[in-house]
Amino acid sequence: MSAKITIHDVARESGVSIKTVSRVLNREPNVKADTRDRVQAAVAALKYRPNISARSLAGSKAYLIGVFFDNPSPGYVTDVQLGAIARCRQEGFHLIVEPVDSTADIEEQVAPMLATLRMDGVILTPPLSDHPAVLAALEREGVPYVRIAPGGDLDRAPWVSMDDRLAAYEMTRHLIGLGHKDIAFIIGHPDHGAAMQRRQGYFDAMRDADLPVRDDRVEQGWFSFRSGFEAAEKLLGGADRPTAIFASNDDMALGVMAVANRLRLDVPGQLSIAGFDDTPGAKITWPQLTTVRQPIHAMAGAAADMLMHGVDQEEGAPPPSQVLDFELVVRESTGTA
Amino acid sequence: MSAKITIHDVARESGVSIKTVSRVLNREPNVKADTRDRVQAAVAALKYRPNISARSLAGSKAYLIGVFFDNPSPGYVTDVQLGAIARCRQEGFHLIVEPVDSTADIEEQVAPMLATLRMDGVILTPPLSDHPAVLAALEREGVPYVRIAPGGDLDRAPWVSMDDRLAAYEMTRHLIGLGHKDIAFIIGHPDHGAAMQRRQGYFDAMRDADLPVRDDRVEQGWFSFRSGFEAAEKLLGGADRPTAIFASNDDMALGVMAVANRLRLDVPGQLSIAGFDDTPGAKITWPQLTTVRQPIHAMAGAAADMLMHGVDQEEGAPPPSQVLDFELVVRESTGTA
DNA sequence: CGCAGCATAGACAGCGCTGTCAAGATGGAT
DNA sequence: ATCCATCTTGACAGCGCTGTCTATGCTGCG
Numbered sequence A, B: 001m002s003a004k005i006t007i008h009d010v011a012r013e014s015g016v017s018i019k020t021v022s023r024v025l026n027r028e029p030n031v032k033a034d035t036r037d038r039v040q041a042a043v044a045a046l047k048y049r050p051n052i053s054a055r056s057l058a059g060s061k062a063y064l065i066g067v068f069f070d071n072p073s074p075g076y077v078t079d080v081q082l083g084a085i086a087r088c089r090q091e092g093f094h095l096i097v098e099p100v101d102s103t104a105d106i107e108e109q110v111a112p113m114l115a116t117l118r119m120d121g122v123i124l125t126p127p128l129s130d131h132p133a134v135l136a137a138l139e140r141e142g143v144p145y146v147r148i149a150p151g152g153d154l155d156r157a158p159w160v161s162m163d164d165r166l167a168a169y170e171m172t173r174h175l176i177g178l179g180h181k182d183i184a185f186i187i188g189h190p191d192h193g194a195a196m197q198r199r200q201g202y203f204d205a206m207r208d209a210d211l212p213v214r215d216d217r218v219e220q221g222w223f224s225f226r227s228g229f230e231a232a233e234k235l236l237g238g239a240d241r242p243t244a245i246f247a248s249n250d251d252m253a254l255g256v257m258a259v260a261n262r263l264r265l266d267v268p269g270q271l272s273i274a275g276f277d278d279t280p281g282a283k284i285t286w287p288q289l290t291t292v293r294q295p296i297h298a299m300a301g302a303a304a305d306m307l308m309h310g311v312d313q314e315e316g317a318p319p320p321s322q323v324l325d326f327e328l329v330v331r332e333s334t335g336t337a
Numbered sequence C: 001c002g003c004a005g006c007a008t009a010g011a012c013a014g015c016g017c018t019g020t021c022a023a024g025a026t027g028g029a030t
Numbered sequence D: 001a002t003c004c005a006t007c008t009t010g011a012c013a014g015c016g017c018t019g020t021c022t023a024t025g026c027t028g029c030g
Helices: A007-014 A018-025 A033-046 A052-058 A074-091 A106-117 A132-141 A164-177 A193-208 A225-237 A250-262 A296-308 B007-014 B018-025 B033-046 B052-058 B074-090 B106-117 B132-141 B164-177 B193-208 B225-237 B250-262 B296-308
Strands: A064-069 A094-099 A121-124 A145-148 A159-162 A183-187 A218-220 A244-247 A272-274 A291-293 A322-324 A327-329 B064-069 B094-099 B121-124 B145-148 B159-162 B183-187 B218-220 B244-247 B272-274 B291-293 B322-324 B327-329
Touching (some): A074 A094, A074 B074, A159 A164, A164 A244, A218 A225, A225 A244, A244 A250, B007 B033, B018 B033, B074 B296, B121 B296, B145 B296, B159 B164, B164 B193, B183 B193, B218 B225
Parallel strands (some): A064 A094, B064 B094, B183 B218
Antiparallel strands (some): A291 A327
16 A cells, blocks of 8 residues: 655645645646646656545535435436536546435435535435425535426526427427327326426427327326336227327336237337437337437536536526437337328 | 534533544443433434544544446446445445446546545446456555455455356256256356356256257357347247247347347247346336346445455455355246247 | 552544635836 | 835644543452
8 A cells, every 4th residue: 555645745845835735736826837837746756646535624625526316217327427427527526426215204314414424516316306305405504406307496406407398399290200190198207397398398299280189199107117018008909009109208118119019019110109218228129219318418417517616606696507408319119100 | 504513512512522422423432321322412412413524534434435337237336336325324434436447547547536535445346346457456555345246366355246157057947947948048248257157057057957058059149238139130040949048138138039029929938038137127128037136236235344344354364255145036038838 | 548450531633635814025116 | 226016935723533642530459
């Protein structure tokens, strides 16, 4: 184990005080270029790395960003982490991941970790983005947070999201463009803000194309494979079938795909299927799923950015938020009617 | 924001010195029961939480465990995290997640974070468990680590794993027990230690049952959906088909399933399919996949345990390691021959 | 009754850094 | 040459804890 080398070693090596080394490290102004170079050379020579505990104890930054999640799909979680970390690394921040069970006592889970860690900020993923107790705990402890894809309460704190309504609108238009007129829709979990927006996008697109939407062509799902499976059984059970089904997430679309397989329906020959999210599962199927790619990586990165650079919200001004672009991913599960 | 309350507040409240509070917090001996109770009452009353930065700066523990990963399946990563965190929470530890790109410069990625964070230990997941540069960097910095499912070099450091050979052996026996005699096998990524063990388990079971293994019934795969798909096309292409295919991970098994669907083969009526891992994808398909459940959660928990309680390896003694139990999960994709 | 020996508690010095404040250096305007 | 404003640097005091060392109280034993 290499002996720990501290700021004092660097100061000695470069012939300045530790305070000056600190200044160089933190890119503070008012350091002569010449001095800065000497210090940086010493840092490089000694391979010096500031100790994060000392930094956060003495200063106001902890160099720690938290990610709270509650068991959405693993692919989503991992994507968020990767997106956030990519940005954090550049600034010397690290990521603390904390699963939060939204059905258990929030206070008990969140407050202790907030107090012990004193993180600089927390990234909230759905469904935590809309969990009142979580937001309240964060606010009480004075820890800044950014929500990813919140469903409501948009003026309360900064957030990052995509336009779910528009994405669903465009997916529906894609289907209509393929010649489909009888398009069924499977709604997502009603507690999930995005689910309602996607539903709206579907209705808007159908209306704009003057296509009627029969009541029995819209089924309620819960974002799970099983709920998609069951909805598809109703939709495809009789002889009167839609020519396309748009499930508002991939898991449900996969459920539809499974029913189609059982029924020996050719996809996309006899039935087009569209999903939403572009989870890994979308490619782990045959035919591969036409879906919407969420900019998860970018959203998490943007959230980390806001947190690291301080989200100083001016009094009265709306919180600084961002809407990022999605992408329609057309694969093999959709075809002409 | 609640004003930060410190050990001094607790000391004042309970009428003892801060050192005594520290003793109670750290469960040190030689504190009268009466005193301990008073302190604990004050801690509870004030909702005091020790500051982790101060603790790690002053003491030798950082209360931080790292998890290094390099993009195995998201489900695997998330499972490891959840398993490790569950254990860490009980002891007041937190988890730092760090993706490590094994194809890039390891030194550059790992050394800085080890120096700045001074974590108490690191959990390595495959394929990092067998990455020489990662192990070397950890050892040079003197950071203890526990490997999950390492492929070799078992005497070098502690590890946690399961018996992949035995699991594959039992899955093969499950198939044989169902009456199958012509069982094909798809090998996993050759760099992955576990892949070879699974292959061995298959061969051992076939040999022990006096069943011949034809060369053209064993295909090389890479643990990916596509490689499973391609292997299945070869295996199922002609009229002379095996009655069962054992793919040595779920992604490949799903590839086989996709081919079976295209070929309109009834699963499990005309073809039984078995996977390995029990990823979420195993249930996101129809019929659901018979597979092997890895004790990922438990392995990660055990690894965290070792790290938190110090893995003091005696000179010359083998590193303390564990082999945990797997579970055969029989679902609908396998049936009688 | 005196004292070793242990259990219990506190004083105090840092851990490695940043924030504050003050001192010295520099330069331009007068 | 003088003075002030500005730039550059350093001394020093903590941040909130733990480790070490010392002081006290108490026990039991000769």
